[in-house]
Amino acid sequence: MSWMVWTMPTAIFFSSIAAMLAGMTIWEILSPTIERKGFLPISTTRGDRLFIGLLSAAFIHLGVIGFTSLSIWIALAVSAIWLLILMRWG
Amino acid sequence: MNNKVPNNRAWLLVLPMLVLVAFSAIIPLMTVVNYSVQDVLGPNARFFTGTEWFESMLNDNALQAAFLRQISFSLIILAIQIPLGIGIALIMPKRGWQASAVLILITLPLLIPWNVVGSIWQIFTRGDIGLMGWGLRELGVDYNITRNAGDAWVTIVLMDVWHWTPLVAMLCYSGLRSIPEAYYQAARIDRASKWAVFRYIQLPKLTNVLVIAVLLRFMHSFMIYAEPFVLTGGGPGSATTFLSQSLTTMAVGQQDLGPSAAFSLIYFLVILLVSWVFYTTIMHMQKDKPPHGGA
Numbered sequence: 001m002s003w004m005v006w007t008m009p010t011a012i013f014f015s016s017i018a019a020m021l022a023g024m025t026i027w028e029i030l031s032p033t034i035e036r037k038g039f040l041p042i043s044t045t046r047g048d049r050l051f052i053g054l055l056s057a058a059f060i061h062l063g064v065i066g067f068t069s070l071s072i073w074i075a076l077a078v079s080a081i082w083l084l085i086l087m088r089w090g
Numbered sequence: 091m092n093n094k095v096p097n098n099r100a101w102l103l104v105l106p107m108l109v110l111v112a113f114s115a116i117i118p119l120m121t122v123v124n125y126s127v128q129d130v131l132g133p134n135a136r137f138f139t140g141t142e143w144f145e146s147m148l149n150d151n152a153l154q155a156a157f158l159r160q161i162s163f164s165l166i167i168l169a170i171q172i173p174l175g176i177g178i179a180l181i182m183p184k185r186g187w188q189a190s191a192v193l194i195l196i197t198l199p200l201l202i203p204w205n206v207v208g209s210i211w212q213i214f215t216r217g218d219i220g221l222m223g224w225g226l227r228e229l230g231v232d233y234n235i236t237r238n239a240g241d242a243w244v245t246i247v248l249m250d251v252w253h254w255t256p257l258v259a260m261l262c263y264s265g266l267r268s269i270p271e272a273y274y275q276a277a278r279i280d281r282a283s284k285w286a287v288f289r290y291i292q293l294p295k296l297t298n299v300l301v302i303a304v305l306l307r308f309m310h311s312f313m314i315y316a317e318p319f320v321l322t323g324g325g326p327g328s329a330t331t332f333l334s335q336s337l338t339t340m341a342v343g344q345q346d347l348g349p350s351a352a353f354s355l356i357y358f359l360v361i362l363l364v365s366w367v368f369y370t371t372i373m374h375m376q377k378d379k380p381p382h383g384g385a
Contacts, residue, residue, distance in 0.1 A: 005124045065141045066148025
């Protein structure tokens with residue numbers, strides 16, 4: 001494993017992604033998702049919304065890191081709120 | 091009626107594939123992420139850099155220029171190849187030995203490996219021995235892809251059009267063949283013009299294959315490496331240095347693993363975004379279709 005040069009932040013990052021996927025699987029087994037149309041222009045399932053949320057989170061982080069001097073924690077907070085909005089009303 | 095018993099154990103059959111993908115894609119990608127936040131000098135000498143590489147990559151002027159160049163290249167070749175491919179598909183013979191002969195002739199460029207295509211065009215455009223380079227020079231055109239950025243661009247676009255328009259043409263050809271004859275009969279009864287047949291029968295029926303053609307051509311051209319590398323080496327200057335070549339120079343040439351890992355991830359995210367948009371569009375179009383196969 002040492003060749004993968006793990007660091008604590010990346011380990012936490014991948015663990016939370018894995019936890020999200022596991023959580024989504026359990027949620028899906030307990031109550032299967034129903035495709036619906038929210039404020040997004042397309043009808044989506046729960047998994048679609050999570051994917052859209054994570055992908056946009058990546059671009060929010062890139063934007064904040066690259067083109068502003070704001071802290072990365074602000075990007076994380078904005079992404080988390082955006083993900084919740086997306087999951088609930090998207 | 092769907093009266094099949096759902097059996098989730100079938101998912102176990104996907105496991106071997108999952109293991110394979112884990113080793114060929116997921117674990118390497120995780121490693122790239124790890125490299126992108128560190129300065130790795132050796133097995134025991136590495137320093138955490140946080141977001142530094144991402145910041146410097148996003149603000150690198152050379153990379154921004156390569157990105158814009160890449161986007162323009164992809165848009166230019168799409169704007170040429172898609173209409174040209176439809177046009178070729180429309181005039182291709184529909185049956186008999188001519189159809190087979192034309193299909194084989196058209197497919198030939200697709201069978202040639204990328205770097206061979208680069209070599210072919212490199213020789214083809216040389217001023218001393220190449221047919222095109224020599225011919226243009228004899229006609230009095232000052233054509234030189236190693237000195238003139240415009241010439242290099244025209245040549246690369248021409249090369250890509252030569253190599254990949256056949257793919258678009260073949261996809262459109264198969265799309266056109268699948269239109270039932272009844273549509274054309276109805277059009278003849280209505281005395282529809284050739285343009286009307288194209289606009290209201292052929293083009294709508296081609297939408298699905300065209301989306302696939304655009305997706306494939308965009309992805310291919312966005313990741314283009316070997317052809318311009320062999321033909322121009324990214325030059326003159328950096329006039330034809332596209333994204334993958336900048337990345338290779340950084341990762342293999344200069345061994346800047348941290349910055350190139352950060353850059354790879356940005357590149358990957360852009361491709362992921364575009365692929366997702368195309369994929370969603372295709373799926374959306376299929377969903378909107380009425381179930382009885384109407385247009």
